[in-house]
Amino acid sequence: MNKLLTVSLALLFIISGGCGLNKEVKVLKLGHGLDTKHSVHIAMEFMARRVKELSNGKLKIEIYPGGVLGSERESLELLQLGSLDMTKVSTAAIEGFVEEYKIFGLPYIFKSKEHAYAVLDGPLGQEILNKGEEFWLKGLCFYDAGARSFYTSTPIQSPKDLEGLKIRVMQSITSFEMVRAMGGSPTPISWGELYTALQGKVVDGAENNPPSFYLSHHYEVCKYYTLNEHTRLPDVLIMSTHALEKLNSQEKEWLMQAVKESIPVQRKEWEKSEENALKAVVAEGVEIIKPDKQPFIDAVAEVYNLYKDNKKLWQLIQRIKNADPALKTEEE
Incomplete structure (x- = not known):
């Protein structure tokens, strides 16, 4: 992606207020590099619908697919600036920011899909998701990217x-x-x-x-x-801590419920795409x-x-x- 265009988009998001355009409706901007037919995008669309339903339209997620807001690294940098609210990256992309993610690249670190899910869905997975907070990158969940x-x-x-x-x-x-x-x-x-x-x-x-x-x-x-x-190597849904801090406790609850519900949706879609x-x-x-x-x-x-x-x-x-x-x- 053209660097000048990326910078221009970042400035546009900053000027438009980043997380939300008015006090009544907060809007989270989510950019990723995947096709709209990808299992992760399908799960994100589900998540956006659930956030809107749970909040009665008070909290919304706008999704920008296909890399229109930049590469995975550029999106992470926009999150750190507070110019983008959410993104999806591979653990390989975020390991340059948070070293704990490096371990996912080790061969056969997981014995099976079930072993991977046990780690990613459990307290150890949550511990790793939290490691990015000091770099303004809060992990929300892991999505399946297969073997x-x-x-x-x-x-x-x-x-x-x-x-x-x-x-x-x-x-x-x-x-x-x-x-x-x-x-x-x-x-x-x-x-x-x-x-x-x-x-x-x-x-x-x-x-x-x-x-x-x-x-x-x-x-x-x-x-x-x-x-x-x-x-x-799982995919990771990441949120800017700048955006997260702008949400009140009720809004965070709506968001995390929608995130949690999107995980089985993504895994089911991923399984179908593999077959x-x-x-x-x-x-x-x-x-x-x-x-x-x-x-x-x-x-x-x-x-x-x-x-x-x-x-x-x-x-x-x-x-x-x-x-x-x-x-x-x-x-x-």
Whole structure:
């Protein structure tokens, strides 16, 4: 997004009063980079309707999808300025602001989807959401973004099949070390340039969740999708503390009730989008491989040592590993 346009939008929001235009109706502006058909946007629309219903129109949420207000990083910066009220980002985007979010990029930090939900929905998840407050970024909830797996031009049954392959990764040291530990060659490439890079064999594969694999059309050049499910990077609904402080206790209660009710809506929509994506890529000739995950888990064990000298993050990692998937709390 053009930097001048972003600054202009920020100034416009500041001039218009940010959180609300008059005393009778408060309006929260929510910007995100997703398509309107995405499960998170659908959940946000539900949340906006519920806020309006609960407050009898006294509190409203205006949603600006498709990145019209900027990238994820730009949106976070607008929240810090108080020029935007709410946004949705990946934990990978916010880890540059709040280091606790780095742990979500660790491979197999979650044993299963149920384990992830137990952590994210419980007191430990709330603890992490609260960590951003000192940076003016209050986490409201986690949304499901599924598990990331490898898709390549050659079949991957085990880590040894990644040896010598160039795999696109995000700009994250954890992603680099994970692919390197499995024998691959990590190669950072922007998401927008990845299709061309795959097509031109600049890289041999990449990794992402099923809907992203399908919607990006990467299945056209990568005919093997290995569901090794190495990471589960959730999305986070973030609110500016500047905006939150402008709400009274009743308005906060309305907002948080709507947020809480939006979580199962998003997860149900996400589950449908995953199923539809996998069916669609199979129809396009992609072979789905369901490997034994243990060799992948064993291969990346040393990646955790990245944070061994960081006492705060190391203790957080141990608490997540010990969380009981059957309970929304962690075992001490």
